[in-house]
Amino acid sequence: MLKRTLTAIAVLALGTSTAFAHVSLQLKEAPVGGSYRAILQVPHGCEGKATNVLRVQVPEGVIAVKPQPKAGWTLEKIKGAYAKSYDYYGTPTSEGVKEIVWSGGSLGDDEYDEFVLRVYLTKDLKAGETLYFPVVQECADGLAERWIEIPAAGQSVDDLELPAPGVKLLEAAGGH
Template identity: 55%
Template sequence: MYRPLIVAAVAAIVAGPAHAHVSFENAQAAVGTTYKAVLRIPHGCDGKATDEVRVRIPEGVIAVKPMPKAGWTIEKTVTGYKAEYDLHGKKVAEGVTELSWSGGSVADDEYDDEFVFRATLDAGLPAGETIYFPVIQVCGTDRAEWTQAPAEGQTAHDLERPAPGLELLHGEHAGH
């Protein structure tokens, strides 16, 4: 009689920490396609409200366009890429490499908030691997740096503040 309750409680405890990290709603996407990134911020910083979110865009993630968010100001940092990419037949050598949403406020105890952007995953990205998007969460004078990427032999679950990862899949229509 108590066994199902114990199993459910253990499952909830094990699953709980995964929801405490900054993550993508959909953490898989095919290379050579457009990806809608929904970045979830599950809580503030030690009881303080989140008032800024910054995300670094990894190399090979191009044509980044953030979704406006009511009450927040978006800032885009545009710099040169390390390589030149083909985007619908046009060569691109620079683009958005960091996004910032600021000026709003999400209380620590409010529902997960979402910050959304769209990007193209270059067909040359390594399918079968995971790329990481370092995130800085600012809460007044405090900040949480979700910037750790697993070393060989580690997983994101081994890290205290893992960066959100995106598993790259083989694209059926990669390059189109």
């Protein structure tokens, strides 16, 4: 009986660690119409191989993107036009960073790190919805993990194998 209980606990522990072993955002909620510090948590590599590239797609409605440089990594900001012009504190903004790429580093499969960007969540985004930042994690030997799945209407993120990191949007904060 004890052996069966210990086996059940071990299986539950394995299942739990696997369920949380994906790239995620540390701060799970943020108000629209303000700045947000997106902290992407990378808990492992790909099939035992080190991560050496992290690509983050910036969703529409997210502007004024400023990624934090990382020692030992090269930072690339890929810019382009937005689908529309957004108001950024009274300034019309129609283009900016659409993708961020950190490359050239080496984050071992048995290591953890965070990749940070500061963004502005426009008032055009809808409070109550979840905004997703698709991430592609490239590893040694051509391996990759594509954290790009976004749930369809009525679908839970828990049903996805490789969910994109998401932040729940809240009503705009009062004041400024």
